[in-house]
Amino acid sequence: xxxLVHSTVTGEIRANDNTFETSFGHRRxxxxxxxxxxxxSEMDSVSPMSSSLNSICPADVRDTEVQGSIQFALTYIQKxxxxxxFVVLCRGLAVADPKKNRTDPYVKCSLLPDKTKLGKKxxxxxxxxxxxxxxxxxxxxxxxxxxRIQHLNITVGHKxxxxxxxxxxxxxxxxxxxxxxxxxxNEFPLKAKVLAVSxxxxxxxxxxxxxxxxxxxxxxxxxxxxxxxxxxxxLLPVRGSMINPFVKCTVLPDMSSKSRQKxxxxxxxxxxxxxxTMVYEGFRPDDLREICVEITVxxxxxxxxxxxxxxxxxxxxxxxxxxDVVWMDSTAHEVNLWxxxxxxxxxxxxxxxxxxxxxxxxxxxxx
Numbered sequence: 515x516x517x518l519v520h521s522t523v524t525g526e527i528r529a530n531d532n533t534f535e536t537s538f539g540h541r542r543x544x545x546x547x548x549x550x551x552x553x554x555s556e557m558d559s560v561s562p563m564s565s566s567l568n569s570i571c572p573a574d575v576r577d578t579e580v581q582g583s584i585q586f587a588l589t590y591i592q593k594x595x596x597x598x599x600f601v602v603l604c605r606g607l608a609v610a611d612p613k614k615n616r617t618d619p620y621v622k623c624s625l626l627p628d629k630t631k632l633g634k635k636x637x638x639x640x641x642x643x644x645x646x647x648x649x650x651x652x653x654x655x656x657x658x659x660x661x662r663i664q665h666l667n668i669t670v671g672h673k674x675x676x677x678x679x680x681x682x683x684x685x686x687x688x689x690x691x692x693x694x695x696x697x698x699x700n701e702f703p704l705k706a707k708v709l710a711v712s713x714x715x716x717x718x719x720x721x722x723x724x725x726x727x728x729x730x731x732x733x734x735x736x737x738x739x740x741x742x743x744x745x746x747x748x749l750l751p752v753r754g755s756m757i758n759p760f761v762k763c764t765v766l767p768d769m770s771s772k773s774r775q776k777x778x779x780x781x782x783x784x785x786x787x788x789x790x791t792m793v794y795e796g797f798r799p800d801d802l803r804e805i806c807v808e809i810t811v812x813x814x815x816x817x818x819x820x821x822x823x824x825x826x827x828x829x830x831x832x833x834x835x836x837x838d839v840v841w842m843d844s845t846a847h848e849v850n851l852w853x854x855x856x857x858x859x860x861x862x863x864x865x866x867x868x869x870x871x872x873x874x875x876x877x878x879x880x881x
Contacts, residue, residue, distance in 0.1 A: 580683040580706045582606035582644070584621070584670060589697045590658055597654045597661050599623050599668070601637050602699055605645040610672030610680045617644055617672050619682060623652050626665040627718075639673050657756040659784050663748045664689050670704060681707060718868070719823035720749035720784070722761075724809065725864035726827065726855040728802060738795040739765065741807055741827075742862065743777060746869075749784040749811065752820045756782045757813040759822065765794050766806045766841050767834050779814045802856060804834045806842050811869060823869030827852050840873055 585602040601621045610617040618641050624634040635654070640646035656664075666687045672680040683704025723744040730737035743761050751757050760779040773794075780786035797805070806828030813820040829852060830844035844852065847867055854863040 578610050578672070578680050578682060579608040580681075580704055581608045582670075582683065583701050583703050584668065584683075584685060585699050585701045586668065587697055587699045588666075588692065588694070590661065590694050592658070595655055595657060597625075597656050599635075599652045599666070600699075601648045601650050601652060601668075603645065603647045603649075604670055604704075607644045607646075607670065607682055607704075609644070610682060611674060616642055617682070618642065618674065619644075619646050619670055619672055621648060621652075622669045622671060624667045624669075625654060625656070625661075626667055657782070659782075660751045660756060662690050663751075663784060666692075669707075718748070718750065719871070720746055720811070720869050721866050722746045722809070722811065722825060722869060723864065723866045724825070724827075724851075725862045726807075726851065727858060727860055727862045728797070728799075728855055729860050730799065735798060736795070737797055737799070738793050739797060739802070739805075739807065741792045741794075741809070742864075743788045743790050743792070743809065744864075745785070745787045745789070746811060747785050747866075749786070749813075749822055749869075751784060752813055752822055753815065757784060757820075757822075758782060758815070759784075759786045760812055760814055761788060761790070762810045762812060763792050764808045766808055766828075767804075767839065802852075803829055806834070806844065808841065808872065810872065824872045825867050825869065826872060829853075843873065845870070 582605055584604045587600040587602070588598070589600075590597050601623075604619060604621070607617055607619055609615060610619075618639050620639040621637040622634055623636075633654070635652035637648045637650045637652065640648070654661075666689055667684060668687075669684040670682040672682055674680070684707055685702045685705065723746070725742040725744065727740050728737055729740065741763060743763070746759065746761075749757060749759055758779050758781050761777040763775045764773050775792045777788045777790040780788065806826050808824065808826050810824035811822040813822055825848055826841060826844045827848050828842055828844045830842060830846075830849045832838060832842050834842055847865065851863060851865045851867070854865075
């Protein structure tokens with residue numbers, strides 16, 4: 515197998531201690547009542563998720579009955595790059611401590627799936643009440659494109675005198691479908707948390723639209739593999755902020771520098787358009803059963819590059835030229851695309867594939 519490579523681009527709620535002022539269109543003292551606020555009950559307009567993405571309560575949580583509702587409003591301040599949750603009130607909460615007939619509730623907001631990087635925000639604790647009023651603003655500094663691939667988890671809890679928490683209910687919102695022009699106060703019923711976690715949702719690293727074809731050059735019977743990286747969607751912000759993605763490609767088992775190609779860097783987006791074709795020459799048709807195209811997506815930072823995820827396009831047999839290899843591990847969807855290319859008679863075949871973590875990736879070292 516004699517390999518030559520070349521690539522082308524085929525085309526190319528801000529708040530201080532006392533005052534709340536945002537694009538909700540309200541300026542108010544956070545300790546005042548809500549009587550002058552416009553109210554819109556939208557329990558049915560945006561349905562909360564049927565199950566929690568994750569339990570965000572601490573390890574010492576003690577659960578109690580779930581009942582009641584919560585009122586809040588959401589907005590995004592473009593000039594500040596800040597997502598704001600205006601927590602208004604809760605009502606009809608369960609009694610967390612039956613012996614003392616007492617509930618000391620607070621509200622916690624987290625952005626999922628990676629709450630450890632984006633953090634969590636909490637209101638103050640209100641003492642001895644089942645219908646607390648907060649009128650507090652919780653804010654996250656986050657670009658809108660990253661926010662659009664998050665879920666907002668709003669949890670109501672009780673804090674006892676020893677600092678232990680009890681879960682009183684939660685609301686989960688998929689922000690990819692939230693209408694950010696809605697800045698009115700919404701009311702949602704609190705839901706019980708579901709411990710089952712959707713691994714496909716939590717482990718999502720985004721997806722890539724890619725096309726392949728094999729062009730044979732008679733009479734030499736040698737040909738070239740062409741890989742057209744079109745775009746990616748919903749890339750995982752591995753640094754918890756806006757990313758600068760680019761793509762690397764290698765045709766295994768060749769790990770030499772001449773096998774490595776990459777796209778340009780697309781700045782500040784989780785939905786980059788690359789439209790970049792990479793060409794690898796010098797293959798016989800039999801070689802296509804032994805090689806594997808490894809494509810990886812990276813986030814470029816000032817000091818290093820961060821790995822996001824990748825694909826391996828091949829037959830997934832676990833072997834290459836009669837040698838066992840870890841990288842011949844294509845998924846069923848990846849194998850299907852490769853097989854379609856083998857049968858396509860030099861026509862482009864295209865698929866949208868989920869990115870994944872690759873064991874022993876040739877491109878796993880930042881360069």
